Structures are given as C-alpha cells and as structure tokens.
Amino acid sequence: MAKFIEGLYYSESHEFVKVDGEFAYVGITDYAQSQLGTVTYVDMPEEGDDFEAGEEFGAVESVKAASDVFSPVSCTVVEVNEALEDEPELINKDAFENWIMKVKLNDPSELEGLMDAAAYENFCK
Amino acid sequence: MSETVKVTCLNDKHKALGAQMVPFGGFEMPLQYSNIIDEHNAVREHCGVFDVSHMGEVRVTGAEAEKFVQYIFTNDLKGAEYGKIFYGMMLHPDGGTVDDLLVYKMGDQEFFLVINAANIDKDYAHIVAEAKNFDVKTENLSDYYGQLAVQGPESEQIVEEVLGLPCKDLVFYTFDKVPANGEELIVSRTGYTGEDGFEIYGSHEYIRKAWDKLMECGKVKPCGLGCRDTLRFEVGLPLYGDELNDDVTPLEAGLGMFVKLDKDDFIGKDALVKQKAEGLKRKIVGIELQDKAIPRHGYEVLNGETVVGVVTTGYNSISTGKSVCMAMVNIDVAALDTPLSIRIRKKVFPGVVTKKRFYKKSYKK
Numbered sequence: 338m339a340k341f342i343e344g345l346y347y348s349e350s351h352e353f354v355k356v357d358g359e360f361a362y363v364g365i366t367d368y369a370q371s372q373l374g375t376v377t378y379v380d381m382p383e384e385g386d387d388f389e390a391g392e393e394f395g396a397v398e399s400v401k402a403a404s405d406v407f408s409p410v411s412c413t414v415v416e417v418n419e420a421l422e423d424e425p426e427l428i429n430k431d432a433f434e435n436w437i438m439k440v441k442l443n444d445p446s447e448l449e450g451l452m453d454a455a456a457y458e459n460f461c462k
Numbered sequence: 463m464s465e466t467v468k469v470t471c472l473n474d475k476h477k478a479l480g481a482q483m484v485p486f487g488g489f490e491m492p493l494q495y496s497n498i499i500d501e502h503n504a505v506r507e508h509c510g511v512f513d514v515s516h517m518g519e520v521r522v523t524g525a526e527a528e529k530f531v532q533y534i535f536t537n538d539l540k541g542a543e544y545g546k547i548f549y550g551m552m553l554h555p556d557g558g559t560v561d562d563l564l565v566y567k568m569g570d571q572e573f574f575l576v577i578n579a580a581n582i583d584k585d586y587a588h589i590v591a592e593a594k595n596f597d598v599k600t601e602n603l604s605d606y607y608g609q610l611a612v613q614g615p616e617s618e619q620i621v622e623e624v625l626g627l628p629c630k631d632l633v634f635y636t637f638d639k640v641p642a643n644g645e646e647l648i649v650s651r652t653g654y655t656g657e658d659g660f661e662i663y664g665s666h667e668y669i670r671k672a673w674d675k676l677m678e679c680g681k682v683k684p685c686g687l688g689c690r691d692t693l694r695f696e697v698g699l700p701l702y703g704d705e706l707n708d709d710v711t712p713l714e715a716g717l718g719m720f721v722k723l724d725k726d727d728f729i730g731k732d733a734l735v736k737q738k739a740e741g742l743k744r745k746i747v748g749i750e751l752q753d754k755a756i757p758r759h760g761y762e763v764l765n766g767e768t769v770v771g772v773v774t775t776g777y778n779s780i781s782t783g784k785s786v787c788m789a790m791v792n793i794d795v796a797a798l799d800t801p802l803s804i805r806i807r808k809k810v811f812p813g814v815v816t817k818k819r820f821y822k823k824s825y826k827k
Contacts, residue, residue, distance in 0.1 A: 375499050377778045378754050378785075380807060396807060398756050400498040400777065401688050405807075422754075 339368035339461065342433055346448050347457035348409035353433060354451065360415065362436035365397055365406060368461045370432040373399045376425045382438055386414045390447050395437065397428065410447045412440035470515035471608045471666035472673055479677075479684055487579030489516040491687050498688040502780045505655050505693055509614035510685035511676050514661070515669060518582035519607045520575040520589060524598035527571045534592050534729055535565055536712060538722040542567045547635045547650055550720045552588060553730025557711040557737060561585050562702055564652065566637055574648070578702045592729070608669030613659030613693075615824070616681065621649070621660050624679045625672055629660055634827045643668045651826075654690065656697030658826040695775050695788070698748070698819035704759060704774045705746055705788055713737055714745050714790070716818065746774060747796050748818035750786045754778060755806045757787040757813075762805045770795050773804060781821045788818050 346354040351369035355362040370376065380396040380403075388394050388408040396403045416439040421427060427435040442448075452460060468489045476483065481492035492513065494501060504510045522531055532539060537550030546567045552560040561581040566574035577585045586602045593600050612621055621629045627640050627649050637650030645665055653659035662672065676682040691701065700706050705715050712721050713734055723735055751757060757776035762769050776787030787804070795802055800815040 374494070375497055378756050380755060380809075393807075398778075400692060400780065401493070403756065403758060403807075 339366070339371050340433070341367070341454045341458040343454045345433070345454065346409065346451035347454070347460075348407065348451055349460065350407045350409075352406055352409050354409050354448065355433070355436065356442070356445075356448065359442060359445075361410065361412070361440055361442055363394075363408060363410075363412075363438050363440055364436035365428065365432055366457070367432045369397075369404075370428050373397060373404060374401070375399060376428045379421045379425045379428070379437060381417045381421065382414050384414050384417060387443075388412055388414075388440075390444075397437075406437065408440075409451055410440070411443040413443065414438050414440050468516070470513055471669055472513045472515060475670070475673060476513065476684075481684075481686060484687070486687055487516055488582075489579055491516060492684075494686040494688045495684045498686070498692060499780055501683055501685040502689040502692050504683035505614045505657055505685060505689065506781060507615070508683070509612065509616040509620050509681060510683045510689070511673070512611040512613065512685050512687075512690055513609075513673070514611045515608040515666075516579035517609055518577040518579060518585065518602070518604040519663065520577065520586060521601045521603055522573045522575065522589075522593075522598055523571055523601075524596070525571060526597040527573055530593060530596040530598045531565060531573045531575075532726065532728060533596070534589065535563075536721040536728060536730070537565070538725045539565065539567060539573075540725065544569060545636045545638060547637055547652060549635075551706070551712050551717065552585065553711070553728075553734075554708065555729060555733065557713075557730045557733030558708045559702070559706045559710055559712060559715070560588050560708070562700065562706055562717075566648070566650065568639075580703060606665065607663045608666045610662045610669060610672060610676075611653050611655075611659060612662065612676070612682070613653045613655045613685075614657050617657075617659045618826070620676070620679070620682055621662070624675055624681070625662070627662065632660075634825050643671065654699055655693040656699070656821065656823040656825075657693070658824065691775070692777055692780050695777060696779055696781055696821035697823045698788070698817070700746075701775065705790075710790070711737060714742055716746050742793050744771070744790055744792050745796050746788050746790050746818060748786060748816040748820065749773075749789050749802055749804065749813045750784055750816045750820075751804065751811050751813040753811050754785050755809070755811050756785055757789075757804045757806060757811075763789045763791055764803045764805060764810060765795050765800075770802065779820050784820070786816070786820045791815075
C-alpha cells in the first residue's frame with residue numbers, strides 16, 4: 338500500500354511539496370514511485386533554475402518509460418539531491434525522504450491550491 | 463483489422479499473478495509481473511517463461527509450398543531438411559518490410575510460418591494474395607496455437623524435467639514434433655532473448671497445463687513483455703515497429719545476412735539488389751551515451767546542430783548499466799566511433815556510434 342504523509346502538499350501530477358520555512362522540498366509521491374517501478378534515472382533541474390507552478394522541471398525514468406515531473410509551485414531551485422544521480426532507486430526506497438529539488442517558494446499562497454494527504458489519497462483511488 | 467482487444471489463453475493466469483497488463487499488437491499482454499529488472503536477470507542467469515501465444519502461425523502446404531515460401535521470404539530454404547528453422551523477412555516489391563518471421567521446415571510440402579502478433583491480419587492477407595499463383599494451401603492457425611518461450615541457461619533442464627519434453631538433442635534453430643497430451647506439440651530451440659531457450663507450440667489446453675507446471679516447480683520466473691524487449695534489445699535483435707517497418711529494408715536494418723540475393727526471384731529482390739548497388743542512404747547503428755540519461759524511441763539524433771537520425775529503441779542496459787540505443791541514421795554518420803548526440807527532452811547528450819550488439823549472446827549451438 339502506498340504511503341500518504343500528513344502535513345505535505347500534493348499535486349494532481351503526483352508530486353509532493355514539504356514546506357520548511359521559506360523553502361520547500363519537491364519530489365514524487367510514494368504512490369507515483371509504486372506505479373513507475375524501479376527508477377533508473379532522474380533528469381534533474383539545476384541550481385538557480387526558476388519554475389512557474391505547473392512547469393516541467395525534469396523527469397523520472399523507469400526501465401520502460403520516462404515520466405515528466407511538474408513543479409507544483411512557483412520557485413527557484415536552491416539545491417538538487419545529488420544522491421539520486423548515482424542511486425536513482427533511492428526514490429523507490431523512500432520517495433518522501435528522497436526529494437528531487439529544494440526550492441525557495443516564490444508565492445506561498447499557491448500551496449492552498451494543492452491537496453492535503455486525505456484529499457490526495459482519495460484522488461489516487 | 464480487428465477492433466476488439468484480444469486475449470491469450472493465459473490471460474486469467476497473468477492477472478491472478480498480479481501482472482501489469484498492457485495492450486500490445488492487438489492483445490492484452492503482461493508488461494511485468496514483479497519488476498522488469500528481476501525478470502530480465504532471471505532469463506540471463508536462470509530461467510524465465512514468456513507467454514508468446516499472441517504470435518501468429520500460418521501453415522503452407524502443397525506441391526509448390528517450397529517454391530512459394532522461397533518467393534515470399536528473403537532467406538534461402540533450398541535443400542533444408544525436416545526440423546530446420548530459418549529467420550528472415552517478407553518484403554513489399556519496393557523492399558520495405560512486411561514482417562520478420564521464422565519459417566519451420568516440416569516436410570517437403572509443408573512449412574510453418576511464425577509471424578508478429580501486430581501483423582497477423584496484414585501478413586495473412588499478403589500471403590493469401592501471393593499464394594493465388596501457386597499450387598499451395600494456406601491456413602491461419604493463430605487462434606489454435608498457444609505458445610510459451612522458456613528462456614535462459616537453465617531452460618534445457620526445465621523443459622526436459624518439468625515439462626517432460628525431450629529437447630536436449632535439438633540444436634539451435636531446429637525443432638521437433640513431440641507427442642504429448644494427446645496432441646502433437648512443436649518444440650524448437652529458439653527465442654528472442656540472446657540466451658539459450660525453447661519455444662513450445664500447442665493447444666490452449668496444453669499451454670495452460672504447461673504454464674501451471676512451470677509456475678509450480680519454483681525454478682521459473684514468469685516474465686513479461688517489458689523484459690522481453692530489454693533482452694532482445696541488448697543483443698541487437700530488431701523489433702518490428704521499432705527497427706523494421708513497411709518503409710525500412712532489411713539492408714538498412716543491418717539484416718543482410720538473412721537476405722539471400724543470390725537465390726531465385728523473391729518479392730523485393732530487385733529493389734534490394736538496386737539498393738545494394740547504389741549504396742545505402744541510411745542504416746541502423748548502435749549509439750552509446752556518456753551519461754546515464756535514457757534515449758528512447760523517437761528521440762532525435764544530432765550531428766552538431768543537425769538532425770541526422772532517430773532513435774528506434776533505447777534503454778539504460780540492465781546487463782551493462784550503460785545508456786545505449788539503436789538508431790536509424792544517415793549513412794555519412796554511421797561509421798563506428800562517429801561522435802553523435804541525442805536530444806533528450808531539453809538537453810543534448812553526447813555519445814558515439816558503436817556496434818548494435820550491447821551484450822554478448824550465449825546461444826547453445
């Protein structure tokens with residue numbers, strides 16, 4: 338069964354946002370990794386990249402397919418999770434711990450448009 | 463063309479095993495049961511079984527059976543004995559590929575053609591149309607036969623001991639008819655994984671029983687189409703729809719060894735003789751990337767800023783860990799070691815032309 342963690346924000350394209358003050362961590366959800374299968378490559382953004390809410394920021398690839406990932410919020414990338422370059426399958430081990438990018442939120446009010454854990458769990462049914 | 467999605471005789475068993483089912487070639491087929499990587503490695507190291515009942519079978523019989531098959535097929539069957547199997551293609555008059563297939567020599571007046579699932583209707587129409595000028599009978603047996611592919615280094619032992627079918631004396635690319643279950647099975651030492659293995663054709667009833675025995679023995683992993691593709695790709699085998707299609711000739715696909723231009727007339731021969739004389743304008747090559755980014759079907763191949771080709775199949779190779787692809791490229795950039803790059807989403811990744819065999823086959827010959 339996929340995990341759904343309270344206190345995070347979720348998008349309809351299966352990314353999560355974990356807010357930490359003016360920063361946030363963005364990755365794919367546990368449900369998303371379970372659907373993808375073993376992750377073999379993560380196409381990461383670069384530090385300093387700016388994204389609008391809903392803009393593609395990279396891709397997560399399994400053996401069979403590439404899935405684009407979309408930033409749920411407008412943001413500036415301050416750090417990428419370099420561990421995923423050598424061990425992309427960390428996303429399968431714990432998708433919420435192994436975020437893809439740490440960002441500075443450009444418009445925190447956008448978070449209100451995302452789902453909470455209960456709504457997202459229902460969305461995945 | 464059939465509008466409804468077809469199922470194989472093992473469809474309920476795949477679902478009971480929790481397989482992820484996908485449409486392929488007009489059939490609902492298992493993509494994977496657990497994990498493509500585990501299934502891939504099971505075939506490379508031990509034994510896996512694939513339901514390949516979606517493949518089509520056509521029997522050609524009659525006084526002119528050999529003459530007819532020679533006319534529609536690129537490889538040369540002349541002088542072959544019972545039990546021999548040939549790989550080759552059926553072509554359009556312009557040299558484009560109708561399908562790639564196996565031909566089993568069953569007798570002086572009997573041949574058994576094994577064709578791709580997605581092409582059954584197209585191929586059979588082609589065969590029937592061409593057969594009008596020959597003294598032959600053609601039968602589409604695709605709905606009768608189920609088929610299992612038991613693949614991997616342990617497959618000989620499994621087929622002998624678990625299924626009780628004699629197979630150890632078969633050499634690569636031969637078959638025998640084996641009586642079992644009150645019917646006549648066809649057992650061949652063939653497959654499409656680059657490993658030793660066998661393909662078994664029988665009634666739906668037999669195939670279901672055999673599948674159950676393989677599952678119960680605990681030594682065979684059920685394998686889906688996901689790893690069937692990664693396995694065939696790593697050893698440079700083409701897939702119709704990726705490397706081959708109606709507009710690609712076998713010479714462009716690097717399959718010239720299965721095209722016998724010195725035999726009597728066959729459909730497409732003139733076009734291929736001409737293409738060979740004039741020189742190819744494009745061909746399929748291997749490309750290895752420096753990065754782990756994954757080139758996929760349809761991505762552009764670049765020489766500097768210029769588009770010079772397209773990826774036909776690509777993966778991060780499970781057996782080698784390298785990101786590699788097959789690609790159809792212009793002939794002037796097809797030489798080994800030519801630096802080419804591939805556009806993957808917004809970025810361009812550098813690579814180099816290699817042979818299109820990324821992993822060594824281990825057939826038992």
